[in-house]
Amino acid sequence: MTSPRISRRRLLKSAGVCLGIPLLEAMAVPSRSVLAMAPKAKLRMGFFYVPNGMHMADWTPSATGTKFELAGTLSQLKPFEKKISVLSGLTLDGARAHGDGGGDHARSGAAFLTGAHPRKTDGADIQNGVSVDQVAAQAIGEENRFASLELGLEGSAQSGNCDSGYSCAYSSNLSWRNSTSPLAKEMNPAALFDRLFGVRANSEPAANDTANLKRYKRSILDAVLEEANDLKKSLGQNDQRKLDEYMYSVREIENRLGKADPLGIADAENLKFPRPPGVPKELDEHCRLMLDMYTLALQTDSTRIISFMFANEGSNRAYSQVGISEGHHELSHHGKSDDKQQKIAKINRYHVSKLTYLLERLDSVNEGDSTLLDNCMLIYGSGISDGDRHNHDDLPILLCGKASGRIKDPQHWSFPKDTPLCNLYLWMLHQMGVKTDSFGDSNAVLKLS
Amino acid sequence: MNCYSRLPQSKVNRKNSDRCPYLVGTIHFRFISARPFSIFFLVGIVVLSPSLRGQVPGELNKSLTSRIQPLLTQYCGDCHSGSKAEAGLRLEEFDTPEKIMIARRTWLKIQQQIEAGIMPPLQAESLPNKERVELLQFISQATNSIDCVKDPNPGRVTVRRLNRFEYANTVKDLTGIDYPAATDFPGDDVGYGFDNIGDVLTLPPLLLEKYITAAEDISKAAIVMPPQPKEHRVEWPGSQLKIDKGGRSSGNAASLFSSGEAYVQEQIPWPGTYNLVVTASGDQAGDEPVKAAVVVDDKVIRKLTIPNKHGEPKDFEIPLRLKSGRRKISISFLNDFYQESGKGGKKEDRNLWIEHLSLSGSKPVVKLPEDQLPESHRKLITATPSDQLTVEQATLSVLQRMANRAFRRPVAKSELQRFINLAERVQKDGESFEASIQVVLQALLVSPQFLFRIEVDRAPEGTSKFAKLNDFELASRISYFLWSSMPDDELFKLASQKKLQDEAVLRVQVERMLKDRRANEFVENFVGQWLQLRKLDDFQPSKQIFPEFSDTIRNAMKRETFTFFASVMRNNESVLNLLDSDYTYLNADLAKFYGINGIEGDQFRRVSLAGNTRGGLLTQASVLAVTSNPTRTSPVKRGKFVLDNLLGTPPPAAPPGVPELKDKKELQGTLRQRMEQHRQDPACAACHQLMDPLGFALENFDAVGRWREQDEGVPIDAKGELPGGLQVDGVLSLRKLLRERYQDRFVRSLIEKTMTYALGRGLDYYDLCAVEKIESELKRNDYRFSTMIFEILRSDAFRKVGTRSL
Secondary structure (H helix, E strand, O other), rough: OOOOOHHEEEEEEEHHHHOOOOOOHHOOOHHHHHOOOOOOOOOOEEEEEEOOOOHHHHHOOOOOOOOOOOOOHHHHHHHHHHHHEEEEEEEEHHOOOOOOOHHHHHHHHHHHHHOOOOOOOOOOOOOOOOOOHHHHHHHHHOOOOOOOOEEOOOOOOOOOEEEEEOOOHHHHHOEEOOOEEEOEEOOOHHHHHHHHHHOOOOOOOOHHHHHHHHHHHHHHHHHHHHHHHHHHOOOOOOHHHHHHHHHHHHEEEHHHHHHHOOOHHHHHHOOOOOOOOOOOHHHHHHHHHHHHHHHHHHOOOOOEEEEEEOOOOOOOEEEEHHOOEHHHHHHHHHOHHEEEEEEHHHHHHHHHHHHHHHHHHHHOOOOOOOOOOOEEEEEEEOOOOOOOOOOOOOOEEEEEOOOOHHOOOOOOEEEEEEEEEHHHHHHHHHHOOOOOOOOOOOOOOEEEE | OOOOOOHHHHHHHHOOOOOOOEEEHHHHHHOOOOOOOOOHHHHHEEOOOHHHOOOHHHHHHHHHHHHHHHHHHHHHOOOOOOOOHHHHHHHHHHHHHHHHHHHHHHHHHHHHHOOOOOOOOOOOOOOOOHHHHHHHHHHHHHHHHOOOOOOOOOOOHHHHHHHOOHHHHHHHHHOOOOOOOHHHHOOOOOOOOOOOOOOOOOOOHHHHHHHHHHHHHHHEEEHHOOOEEEEEEEEEEEEHHHOOOOOOOOOOEEEEEEOOOOEEEEOOOOOOEEEEEEEEEEOOOOOOOOEEEEOOOOOEEEEEEEOOOOOOOOOEEEEEEEEEEEEEEEEEEEEEEEEEEHHHHHHEEEEEEEEEEEEEEOOOOOOOOOOOOHHHHHHHOOOOOOOOOOOOHHHHHHHHHHHHHHHHOOOOOHHHHHHHHHHHHHHHHHOOOHHHHHHHHHHHOOOHHHHOOOOOOOOOOOOOOOOOOHHHHHHHHHHHHOOOOOOHHHHHEEEEEOOOOOHHHHHHHHHHHHHHHHHHHHHHHHHHHOOOHHHHHHOOOOOOOOOOHHHHHHHHHHHHHHHHHHHHOOOOOHHHHHHHHOOEEOHHHHHHHOOOOOOOOOOOEEEEOOOOOOOHHHHHHHHHOOOOOOOOOOHHHHHHHHHHHEEEEEOOOOOOOOOOOOOOOOOOOOOOHHHHHHOHHHHHHHHHHHHHHHHHHHEOOOOOOOOOOEEEOOEOOEEEEEOOOOOEEHHHHHHHHHHOOOOHHHHHHHHHHHHHHHHHOOOOOOHHHHHHHHHHHHHOOOOOOHHHHHHHHHHHHHHOOHHHHO
16 A cells, blocks of 8 residues: 555545444445445454353354354344354363463463463563464554554553462453563553544643654654664663563554554544543443444554453453443352353343444445445454353354455354364464464364355 | 471371471462462471571482482383483483572473373373372472572562553653653553563553653643744835825825825734834925824824935834734824925925835743743753853753653763754754753653663672672662652762662661652552552442442542551551551541541541451451452452462462363352352362461451441351361451461561562562561561561662572
8 A cells, every 4th residue: 555644534535424433324325436435445353352251051053054043142243143153162272271270361361362372470481472463463564554453441450460370461461462572452542542543632732832843753763762772782681672672662653653644633523533532431431432443443444453352351340231240250150050150141241232332333334335344354252161160162252244255154163172263363364365374273274164 | 307387387287297398488389480379288388497498408419319319210201211201301310409400490390290280191100199299399399499698699670661650750750740641551561469570561562652642741841942932024015005184005105295194003913112114205395305203003203304215215214112902003294395386496395105114023032030930841951051051061961960860870971972962953953942852851751761770781799699789770779669769869869979888878768768758659559559459449349239338438448558558667667567456547437437436537547446356457448348249258359368468378279170060069058158068179178278267257347348247137157267177266366366377477478579569570489588588687676667678678689680580
């Protein structure tokens, strides 16, 4: 893409209301002529993680193949039944103990996108794998302003041990740039808006404005990069690793300076999207705004790869939104109590209602003859199957979207026992145009046709 | 064997009284990082006595040759020996304890595999339990032995990025700007229970982006830019002048032929002196030249004589002092003269021609008087260019000081050069001196030496194998430990005088710093994480069950614990008060919540708890709530909290992938009955036997920490039995137990937690020496709080740079 800014801008401006983020009035039938200007549909890769497993009895459809029914927990997704596949039987072997004892929650979070077996440590020598979104981002991210985005609704745990001798870095980060560098999540929808549209929280021009000093940004980054290079020589090995991480981040931002400008506030106005007010206290509202931003980032082609964590793995949040006052993690150890399992199912449905919202948003954005959702492969799921057993086989996994037509007939697939989840990721990487023979613990490319 | 127990070993350890496992308590559990728990927990927590440690190598050697090597050969040798050894592991090569120590990581892995029952594999000859325990004990000894006399390894922390609290505090102290960083930065990951662990603090692009934004905001707020000089300039060709009486426009000029005037009306933007240029000429006639007056708002300002002929216009400059607002500026013709036949019979006609007017003024640059500049500005811009000081000199002077403080050490001229270059570039572009400093401040705030606490590799001096930190590095370690911020001027001064290594000086500094307001950062950050009080913010007790709980109570709970801890710290009380005390700090709201009468007002004050069931951190509502579930108490969580955070002996997590027992029935009955059923399961019993009685003893406190006699109509049963038959019944008996039996474990655990926080790394086996030394000093000094801090600062672990664990 040689001039993404202009084409995107022009598109947004001319498309105006029709392509607007789907506020209801903006969902009007788009005009053909506008659609004709849409860029060639690009394939997007997205992830939506929920913790603590599912009540599987309510999750798994009874029939396999194309004639399955979205029932139970999944019934809300009916409007999208032609665009959703249920993938049963996938396994996350890296999350299993392998002699490391307890800590299934931390391992599940860390392994979900990496397929690796994270090293058990409270911090001294963190070791995981590279996550699938980052493999894709490193291969194709150059084309967009953000190689990838990592979003979530919860920051890292504030204190204490997250899970049985595992650092909280494991249970609170899905995306790993390399085996030692997790990528922190953005939680503030306003900050994300500012990054996409290039505005700042305090954007009123002050008398003391430094706007004209912004042109020194690159010189500043050059100076500190040079400093880091000099400094690195006087440091020990582990310290050098930290400096490398710093230098990577500086270069990443320098690269971004060379790319297209942020969209600009006018684009946000064209999209009819007001700047969110920060982090709302109310979970529903916070989630809605983050998912709006999720959509907006893909819609504007600011990135093609997003991971989103609803809550950190092992979260003990109480979902008063659906009348549940016990903690999620606490409930997930249901000891076969029917009451607790029903409550788990209720939380599962609540989470799926958020997915439904996201799919509605994505599906209301038109891209040529298809919708944004059609051009997505969006994985929804958890790294634990049943929260009481902490098992990592037969995971609850959905593949939403049609991967730009690469999935001909969405259906309920039931894969043989212990089929690696990474086989799915390998298939996804191939769709994204990444040439690789393996990913994580994959042993074949998942057959989805 | 000579060893002593921290737990009531005689009872707990009954079955194994002939055996005294060589263990180093907590340190053991945590260091074998993959196994926070050991089967030895069940046979009591046994701590190695210092006297034993000296004998270790000899004993180990003997035991290795006589017992262990034969065991290894018999049970493991088939696969793990010789040239075709599985995993390349040739156990016969480890014929001395030293070789095992060198390959420590390998042996920890071996230990894990044996403990988990993975090795020996099922198909091999099974390892009898007695031999299994013996083997595991030996590995534990061999991988944890350390000689405290011979220059033990002080350990090594990975370079620490400022966490968001440290960042905000440092920015405040460096620039004077309050930047609420914590709200927008991604959270810092936690390791070893704290968010200041070098290995765990990462710097992803998202965070750097936030740092860059923050640097712009902070430097903009900190340094006031001089107002830009402003110019106001208006031009009027003569044809555009308005004419009042006796004149007309003629071509490009205004021609006044009788006593008229030409004028303009102009909005004057600021009061001041403007320059009016009148381009005029005259038809000269009669015996005097053309005369005119410049009139502002009907007041004559200046009279002009215009001697030049029409066609030869001249500029007349008149300075005008003008008020702001709409002003009328006129040029009036004063000496009209007309004679049909004048001298020589010719017609004489004197006229004024105004070709052009211009008005210009520049706004005077008024620098804010020194005392009106914000404090941040005065703090940073310590010199400005003047007659005595060139721009280069001023730049150097300001940047030198700024960089020294940002990097928390003296910065060499050569290092400073890149920042001077940056400032000069900005100055060359015509920006102000202040702007150039603003740009450099931005750079400093995203510089690695600001964002990371750098400790440089250097060669050791003297007899030790390990290098000492220099004075500035030490000053930073101290200030970030106690204040979560950069050193202040006094610490910098002592560092530059090389006095910080002096113990008497250090002692004075510890006292000063703990009394300082900034030590509240230590209280909130350390205690907030040690006791997990930060999690209280997310605690959502059921509104139906606990309608009395509110955000006010939530905050009061935290305040109680912070104030209580701070009082132990500031009054230099015994740290044992934290475990059990006869006082706390309450305000009216919280006292009422506790059912204590007679406390009025919002102010927290010291309240005696004599005769009350409460006393010590464990009985404070903050701790009781944070260890509860939203609808009920959790004896398991509370028991685990005691073991994890007060005694430093974390129990294991539930076994991995708890096997689903096909015939397992749903648990029935009261919470206590369900827990008892749960304990029937041998896989669960081991840990729950320990956690549950500790938790049940606290059952008289509900999930938000209020006292209760009943739960859902059933009287509270707070009885329990610890392994070995030790009875606990209710909070008073638990407090007694903690005081009498677990005091040493608590003290040691507190030292370990504080050291972890102070060092920014997990403790390792070699830190045992330092921990024990601090513990004995603390004991000798009546457990005074400041002794603990002082001894930590004095330890090699705090002052020297060693190597990472093998």
